[in-house]
Structure formats: C-alpha cells, structure tokens
Amino acid sequence: MPVLWIVLAVLGLGLIGYFVGRSRALGSAGGDIRQLHSLPSYYGWNAFMFTVVPSLIVLALWLLFAPTLIENRIAATLPQATLEQSGSTSLLMSEVRRAADALDLAVQQGTMDDAFSRNLRAEFTDVTGRLKATGSIITQDVTQPVLRAAQQYRVMSSTSNLIMSVLVVVLAVVGLIYALLRTNRDFRARNTVEIGIKSILILASSIAILTTLGIVLSMLFETANFFDQYPWQSFFFGTKWAPDFRGNSALGMLPLLWGTLYISTVALLVAVPIGLFAAIYLSEYAGPRLRAVAKPMIEILAGIPTIVYGLFALITVGPFLRDAIASPLGLGNNTNSVMTAGLVMGVMLIPFVSSLSDDIINAVPQSMRDGSFGLGATQSETIRQVVLPAALPGVVGAILLAASRAIGETMIVVMGAGAAAAQMDQGLGAIINPFQAMTTVTVKIVSQLTGDTDFASPETLVAFALGLTLFVITLGLNVLALIIVRKYREQYE
Template identity: 65%
Template sequence: MALGVTGYVILAVLALTVVAFIAAKARAKSAAGGDVRLLHSLPNYYGYNAAMFTAVPALGVLVIWLMAQPMLIENAIFDRLPDHLIEDGFSRNLMMSDVRRVAEGLDVAVSAGAMTEERADRIRTEFSDVRSILGSVGVALGSDVRPEVLSAAQQYRKSSAIGMGWMTGVVLILAALGAFVSVFVSGADFRARNVVERFVLSMLIVAASLAILTTVGIVLSMLFESLNFFRMHPWTDFFFGGQWAPNFRGNSDLSILPLLWGTLYISIVALMVAIPIGLFAAIYLSEYAGPKVRAFAKPLLEILAGIPTIVYGLFALLTVGPFLVSIFGRGEAGLLGVDWMSGATAVLTAGLVMGIMLIPFVSSLSDDIINAVPQAMRDGSLGLGSTKSETIRQVVLPAALPGIVGAVLLAASRAIGETMIVVLGAGAIAKFSLNPLEAMTTITTRIVSQLTGDTDFASPETLVAFALGLTLFVLTLGLNVLALYIVRRYREQYE
C-alpha cells in the first residue's frame, strides 16, 4: 500500500514537472513576443529552471519523509508497549519486527478483500479469526501472537496511513507551489541560465562531497563502536596479545596479531603470483604485441577483473585446493608421497587464486603507466645502439617504476580487503605459521564470523569486529595514500 502511494506521488510530481517545463518555456517566449533573441537565456533554460524547482524540493522532501517516518512511528509505538514484554525477554528489534509483520499481514488481508477495515479494527478480541483470515491469503502470524503486539500492529497501520496521507499532501503542494512560482517568474529578463548553472554547480559540489562525507561517516561509525569495545576489553591484549580465541561466555583472547599475520601472509603469496605475471603481461602488451594482438588480448585479460570473488572462492575450493592436495598431501596418494597438506584449505590455495584475481589490476595499471613513458626516451636509447630488451630494462621500466610501485600497492590493498576467496580457500584457523600448506584466516573473515548469527552488540566478542574493521581500514588507507604519493611525487620527472 505504501509503495503504491509513493509511486503515484512520484508520477504526479513528474507530471507537474513536465507541465511546468512546457509552461515556463511558453511563458518566456510569450514575454519576448515570440522573438527568442530578446530573452536573457535560451528558452530551454526557463523550462529547466521550472522543472528544477518543481521536482527537486518535492522529491527531496519525499525521500526524507520516507526515511524518517518509519523511525518516528516505531519509536512512538515502542514507547506505548508495556514494560513486561521487555522483562519477558523480547528485544526492541524482535518486538518491532513482529509488529511490522503483523501490520503487513493485515494490509495484505485488507487489500485482498479477506477483511474489511471495520473487521481489522476489531482484531483485539478476535485473534483466531484474524489468523484464519490471514492464513487464507498466505500470511502466517505464527502461533504465539500477543494481544499487545496485535494492538501495536493496528496502531502502526493507522499511523502509517496518516503519515502517507500527510506526505502526499505536502509533496504535491510543494511541487505545485514550485511550478507556479517558477512559471510566474519566467519573464524575458529573468536570468534562467545563471540559476540553472548555479544549481548544477551545487549538485556537483554535493556529489564531490559525498565521497568525503561517506568516508567520515564510515570512520566515525567504526570508531565509536571500537571505543565501546576497548572499554570492555584491554587494548593491550588486542594489539599485543598472541592468541585469537573468542568465547561468548567470557575470558576471550582477542588479539589481532594472528589475524594480521594471516592477512599479510596470504596477500604476500597473492602478490608473488600477480606481480610477475601482471608485469610481464603489461610489458608484452605495451612493447611487443601488435595492434591486433593488443586489441584482443588486453580486454580478454581484463575480463578477470569482472569475475565475482565468490566464483574465485569456489574455484579455490573445488579445483585449486584438491589439485594441491594431490601433490603435497595425503601420504602415498599425493604425487610427492608426502603428507604436508591435510586439506584443500590453505594459505597457498587462497594466495594462488587471489593472485590470479589481481593479475588484471597489476597488468592494466602497469600497461597504462608504461605507455605513458615518452616515445622520445625509447628512440634515444635505440639510437645509441641499445637493443629493444635493453631499452625496456634500462630506460622504460626505470621511468615507469614509480607508477608500477603505485599499482602494486593498490593491488596489495585489494588483496588485504578480500573476503570470499579467503573464506572458501584459506580456512578459519588463526595462528602464527610459516607453512603455506596450512590453513589460516584473515581479518575480513573474522569480521564476518563475529557478526554472523544471533549477536549481542553489548559483548566484546561482537564489538571486536568494529575494532578489526577500523584497523583494516587504516591499513588499506595507508597503502592507498602511499601509492598515490609515489605516483604523484615521482611521475613528474618523466613528463
């Protein structure tokens, strides 16, 4: 019901926007006596101005209303619920989820004709009939629906309906008012182009600020929860402890060092695969491959970047892991007759597959950087008698080295933040080990594990995920900043 009302409101606003555009354009031409040369701006700018003042304020209020109304209604409903429900073990989220579920069931029943509005108003005293009616339209309320929850659901429906009515009126009035004013001011001397360009400039500034504000919001959200974690758990154990052993019954060892070691170890293995293959591929494509080969090979190589990471994870679990076990594991069954690898999940499994995933990052960025080296440097080296391979080793690569280092650091930050390949290919054991054939885990995997299931956000075992996330964010941010600094600082010497 609410979604339908919202859709009709949006269609009405769009219709008013089209009408305002046409009317403002016509009024501007009429004010100039049909001679558009007498207008300050082109006729379309008057239409854009009217459309802008009709749609933007109305749709902005619509979005804010749709986000704020559910929270306000839920807070009001929750404050009216009796305290004994909380004492019975109901949490706020669980209780409000039941209220919303029952309210949605009543909406479905009313819209399907199984229940009239008057019948819905009497649900407090007719629970069995309500269940049978809702069941007839495929809505299950469960076997234990409390009277207080049903009453709250009824109030939730009424408040939502009233809120949607007010929203419809406010948005349509605002759109009509904007259309009327913008059409009224569309005279020959009105500087419509200046207004539209200032608005577009404001939108560009807002869009540019969103990235910064999003980053600040992410950092602050993790920072506050991390501070709550450090109030419950000593920071010395988190940063300097040697064991990761969460226990929701207390006495947990929550050190990041074993997770950080696993993260860096798997990332190093991945980079050992991605850097040489990606760099050699970039050198071939930029220096040796002809135009036809390059036009075919580079897009084919970059397809690897578009494969979902879950597919890489399945490839690691079902193909690469068993292949490594057939070589290094299970005694006589292994090709080498050793028992170094007991299962398919290992550092080497995840590292190899992650390295394959990172190849297009290294090759594509390095290829662009090598192509940016001036051709005059190549010609000068060849003119002095150097061979093509000597020119690449002694001139091209040194000139492109800062950019290549930046590309490698960006690939490293991508490897550190990977999750799905590690979950399926590396295992879930947090420990210190130099054996690449053993299972390990990473920071991202533990974040997923700590926030999965029925979690209590008042326990350090759950809040540690935010401290891990903040540490990972700082680590990857540092690598990105270092990569950008190297590229910007040293590339200027070769331009």
C-alpha cells in the same frame, strides 16, 4: 496516497512545467530564439527543476524522519508495565508495527471494516487469531495496550501520509508557478540549469564519501561494543586465535594478521613481476596486432570468479604442491597451504597489475624514449632507466590496488589455505613454513558471523573489530600510494 503515485504526480507536474516554461519563454520573445537569453529548452528544464526538486526533497526527508517521530510519540503513550514486560522498547515497537500492518491487511481483505478495526478491543475478541488469519506474522498474543498502540499508530501514520501528500503536491505546484512567473526573455535560465547540474554532480560524489563514512561509523560502533567485553591488548597483541562460543575464547588477532600478510605477500611476489613484465612486453615490444589479441586475453583472468580460482587451488595446485614439493622435502602433508593460496591468488592478480601498468607505460611520452634512443641506449636500458621511472607513480598505484585485492580476498584462501589460524605458539617453523595451512582475517570474519550465534557475544563482535582493522590497513596502503604518487608526479611532464 502511495509514494509512487506522489512521485509520478510530481514528475507529471514537472513535465507540464517543462513544456509550459519552454513555450512561455518563446512567447515572451515573440517566437524569435535569438531574443532569448538562453535556448528555450533551458527555460523548460528550469521550470522542471523548480517543480520537482524541492518537493521530492521534502518527500524524502518526510519518509526518512516521520516513522521515527511517530514511534517515539507512541512509545511515550505505552504504559510502563508493558514496556518492562517486553524488555526492550524496540522489540515492543516492532510488535506494535506488526499489529498495525496486520490491521491494515485485515481491512484490505475485508475481514474487518474500518470502524471495527479502530474500536476493536483485545479483551472481547480473539484479535490475535483474527490477525493471524490475514497471513500476517504475529508471534505473541496481541495484548490490549499493544492493540491500542497499534490502532493509534495506524491513525497517526495515515494522518502523516495525508499531510505529506498534500504538502509535496502543493510545493510542486508552488515551485511550478514560481518558475513560470520568472520565465521571461531576460531570465538567465541557462545559469540556473548549470547550477542544477553541478548540484547533481556534487550529490553523487558526496554519496560515495558519506557511504564510506557510514561504513566506518557502523563498524566503529560495534567495535566499541566488542572492546567493552574483551580487552584490546589481548586482541591486538594476542598470539592465539581460539574462539569458543561457550565463552572463554582467546581472540588474538596476530595469527590472522600474519596469515593475511603472508598469503598476500606470496600473491604479490607472483603477480607483480609477471604482471609488470607482461605489461612491458605488451606495451614496448609487441606489435599492435599481438597486443590487440593478448591484452584482452590477459584481462579474461580478471573476469574469472574467485570461487573458480578456489576450485583450481583445491583440486589442482594444492595436491600438486604437496606431492611435488612439500612431502618430498618433509615440509608437511597439507593440500591446504599458504603457497597454494598465494600462487593462485597471484595468478588472479596478474591482470590487475599488467592492465593498469600497461596503460601507464603507454602514457609515457614517446619523446622520452626518443631522447634515450638518441643517446645510444638499448630498448631495455630505456625501459629500465627512463620509462619505468616515469611510469613509477602509476605502477605503484597498480601494485597497491592489487595488494588491497589480495588482503580482501576470501574465497581463494578458504579453498587454498584452509580455515585454521596460524599456530603461533608452536614455534617459528609453524609460523613461516609456507606449506602450512593458515588463514586470513577475512575468512575468520565470515566464520564468526555465519551460523547460529548470539549477536552480543565477543565471539561475534570480534568480526567488526577485525573488519575495522583490515579497513585501517588498506586505508594505510592507499594513503601510502597517494604519498608515493605525489612525490614522484612532479618530475614528469
């Protein structure tokens, strides 16, 4: 039975549970709601929960673990010689799976009958040709051991499927009956539903946390692979970035890290003052009507795709900076430069800083301002000495959010600052010249992973090490933000 049907059946049972539970509860109270512990619909939801939740959990676990179990058992039956021939168990198993799928398809299309597909032997029939005819992707000739394994695989999966369907539906029925038996006027259905709702909320938050954990773990695994093939000292302290897919690459991270920090700093130097001042003007000086128009207009900036900012950097800002500043001052002839990417990225970040800061400044109690005005302070004195200190934790949070965005930005960097790593061995001038092309960690992650590359070489795996490093940096920034916020929060009502 396909999974969709099982789910629908379970939900149907749940729905029956809802209505029966409701009416049973009402019946036990003689139709008088006031005699019940909970409102009738709570009894309904209680029955629904008991029917649906356990059976769907079992279904999910079964779908998660059964394929692995089956594959392990099949792999154990495969002859050693076949395993050695194909090189890796996982490759062989995917071949088996493809063959099994093709057999399924053949039966479905009617080119084989079921008994035939089970007794088929590779020695006598052109199995490969017949399976290919179904439209399945068969890359290698299907050999007899593989065919046998595939046939076994089919049998075991269908058995597993059958057991699962029966188990899930039986569990749903049992849950339904159990809940209905417990439904009477004294049963505290309201409390059970409360627990159910709490579990949903806990589940949602743990999914978010577990995903983060999963991302870190997957990166950690590949990063460890990378450091097996490349010394970590040369990665963290190397000043040269020169990957070469024929081997012998220099994969020093420092030029990329420098590029990231340099461009992000320029961006923040643009975004933080402008964003903060705009927020102060909007929240403290502007009238409500101007505010209602100006705030959404600034937020439009946040809705522009970064690729459009990239185009702006590439065709407008870059050439302008080159012709107006870099060339006359003899600082270079690049349209791609740190300055271009930094300025454009800064503009992109303005709404992040201004919108959040504006909300936070508005949240500072009016009594603070009154107190300051009452002492004869002017508006700007009040803002500088009372409002901003009170809003500081939030403003720092806004700035760090912008910083995280800046560090993670890729598109604007490629189009604004280019894709060439900083040349750290060419002297200080090449490092700090803001009209020099430079690139960042994120850009290099993309360029190392795209294209026809071997997934086991250090040139590719370095992307994971870079990604993890970046993750650690942004994590550090967030922790820093938390510390700052904690330190200052207590001072303010």
